[in-house]
Amino acid sequence: MGVKRNMAESLWPESFQQIPLHEAEFQLICQWLYQAAGIRLAPNKKALVASRLNGRLRELEFTSFRRYYELISSNQDAQAPSERQRAIDVLTTNETFFFREDSHFSFIRENVLPLFRGQHLKCWSAASSTGEEAYTLAMVLASHHQGSWQIIGTDINAEVIEKAKKGVYPMQRAENIPKPYLHQYCLKGTGEKSLQFKVSRELRSQVEFRHANLQQLPERLGSFDLVLLRNVMIYFDQSSKQRVVSNIIRHMNVGGFLLIGHAESLTGVTDQVSLLQPSVYRLGRKS
Ligand SMILES: C[S@@+](CC[C@H](N)C(=O)[O-])C[C@H]1O[C@@H](n2cnc3c(N)ncnc32)[C@H](O)[C@@H]1O
Structure with missing residues (x-):
């Protein structure tokens, strides 16, 4: 079983591997987004949050969502304000169209x-x-x-x-x-x-x-x-x-x-x- 998993993992380039979002990390990100934007994420949005933020974690070379949460909630890190905006850009849902609700x-x-x-x-x-x-x-x-x-x-x-x-x-x-x-x-x-x-x-x-x-x-x-x-x-x-x-x-x-x-x-x-x-x-x- 262990051997099989290793083989499957090795088929994927490192850039495709998803960093797991643990429940406690998801809760921290939900609380942060609520404080920042008033948005309440439903529990079934966990997979969505993981997939929307994964690319960003890889770009930053972070290996955990906790590290990402620490960055966006920091008052000290000079990178925090711009990363907070990026997180909001990624986590908001922007669907719209012309003459909606005509x-x-x-x-x-x-x-x-x-x-x-x-x-x-x-x-x-x-x-x-x-x-x-x-x-x-x-x-x-x-x-x-x-x-x-x-x-x-x-x-x-x-x-x-x-x-x-x-x-x-x-x-x-x-x-x-x-x-x-x-x-x-x-x-x-x-x-x-x-x-x-x-x-x-x-x-x-x-x-x-x-x-x-x-x-x-x-x-x-x-x-x-x-x-x-x-x-x-x-x-x-x-x-x-x-x-x-x-x-x-x-x-x-x-x-x-x-x-x-x-x-x-x-x-x-x-x-x-x-x-x-x-x-x-x-x-x-x-x-
Ligand atoms: C689904 S779109 C609706 C667009 C348009 N009003 C419509 O009805 O088609 C919701 C928009 O609300 C924005 N939004 C969410 N929370 C916000 C907040 N706290 N302040 C300002 N805009 C917010 C999102 O970024 C997103 O673009």
């Missing part, structure tokens, strides 16, 4: 924009990932808002923010974009870039992306009339949700709208906003 964009067109006609509308995509949500909103505003507007997209993951700033996507990502918007706001790549498209300069110039942690928002973010906080609270427990939503409400104008994912709820999270319809809330009333 009924929100119809709601905005039909119910929000008429209230702000002729005014400057400040919008925030609060967990923007790679930018599809913010650019979807930009297409709707550029086409339908009679007034000026601006959008800020923020995310805790630094890599997705860099991608969002570029506004370049593989062609398959265009599938959900209605044709008129696609023709007006998306530029098809040529030559080597023919399988990509880029969001037009006109839209990109009105959408700004910044790194921000919803658990500890910078005071100078501004105040917003429309906030999209969609498909991020699913990763939070009740107290993280409460902290994040109260942080967000501090950056909303009275009469502002807060839209959350259809699978999410603010029940027991806040009584500061009123439910208008499932997943759509409003802060006070605009006089």
Whole structure:
């Protein structure tokens, strides 16, 4: 039996061998991620965490996850802050797509924009990932808002923010974009870039992306009339949700709208906003 295992191991180059993630190490990493981002990892995510971090451990030439945990939780090591960001970039789930939960964009067109006609509308995509949500909103505003507007997209993951700033996507990502918007706001790549498209300069110039942690928002973010906080609270427990939503409400104008994912709820999270319809809330009333 022992001989067989040795033979099997020898077939694999060292770079393919997985460093085992022990339960106690998994618990330490879960606690660290919760402190850093408010994200609760379910027990069944252990294999995912191991596979997502294994490459990083090998690059650092670490032989155990405990050593990696010591680095990211250190206050002394000069490498710790950048490694903490890398760990967050690897451990967050960033799935998103253009016109996701499309009924929100119809709601905005039909119910929000008429209230702000002729005014400057400040919008925030609060967990923007790679930018599809913010650019979807930009297409709707550029086409339908009679007034000026601006959008800020923020995310805790630094890599997705860099991608969002570029506004370049593989062609398959265009599938959900209605044709008129696609023709007006998306530029098809040529030559080597023919399988990509880029969001037009006109839209990109009105959408700004910044790194921000919803658990500890910078005071100078501004105040917003429309906030999209969609498909991020699913990763939070009740107290993280409460902290994040109260942080967000501090950056909303009275009469502002807060839209959350259809699978999410603010029940027991806040009584500061009123439910208008499932997943759509409003802060006070605009006089
Ligand atoms: C599944 S994506 C949702 C993207 C988009 N809102 C949508 O609905 O398609 C969730 C995003 O939330 C971000 N996120 C998780 N925790 C965060 C936190 N504490 N602060 C800011 N962003 C966070 C992740 O990095 C990820 O990009």
